[in-house]
Amino acid sequence: MVNPFEGISMKGTLHRITLAAAVAALLGTAPAFAAGAHGEHAGHAMPMASTPIGTPGDAARVTRSIDIDMTDAMRFTPAQVQVKAGETVRFNVLNSGKIRHEMVLGSDADLQAHYAMMMQDPGMRHEEANAVSLDAGKRGQIIWKFDRAGTVSFGCLEPGHYAAGMKGAVSVQ
Numbered sequence: 001m002v003n004p005f006e007g008i009s010m011k012g013t014l015h016r017i018t019l020a021a022a023v024a025a026l027l028g029t030a031p032a033f034a035a036g037a038h039g040e041h042a043g044h045a046m047p048m049a050s051t052p053i054g055t056p057g058d059a060a061r062v063t064r065s066i067d068i069d070m071t072d073a074m075r076f077t078p079a080q081v082q083v084k085a086g087e088t089v090r091f092n093v094l095n096s097g098k099i100r101h102e103m104v105l106g107s108d109a110d111l112q113a114h115y116a117m118m119m120q121d122p123g124m125r126h127e128e129a130n131a132v133s134l135d136a137g138k139r140g141q142i143i144w145k146f147d148r149a150g151t152v153s154f155g156c157l158e159p160g161h162y163a164a165g166m167k168g169a170v171s172v173q
């Protein structure tokens, strides 16, 4: 895709953010669109990407709640979680640190790709169903249905955090 603003850094940044937002909006109504080759923007399409990690959950169908703590030590506690296939889980996430953290569910490949994008646009915040971004001291939640057995990873994609080991995994039995 040709970027008309290439070489003009500020406008280039705005252009990327606008495109990412447009892609995210489209994904809400056209999941098949996500599998396409959209370069860096594909990273924003994690819930719909080719690796099946599950689907946004219905709050009325939550069968398990799991508390997750995020700290400035760049760790999730717990970092290893076990659920059963078919369960809808509510993650009650607390940022007990003094800087912003986030929890994003995805495949390892998705998380790594998205982390690379976050390194370029550090101000980007995640508001998708598979993620919660929290300022210091805040609480939030993700409600997610794990469809099939396997491993679903999660990580904090704030610049530097994922690389420092701020990651974990959901083992779906």
Ligand SMILES: [Cu+2]
Pocket: 074, 100, 101, 102, 156, 157, 158, 161, 162, 166
């Ligand atoms: Cu973090």
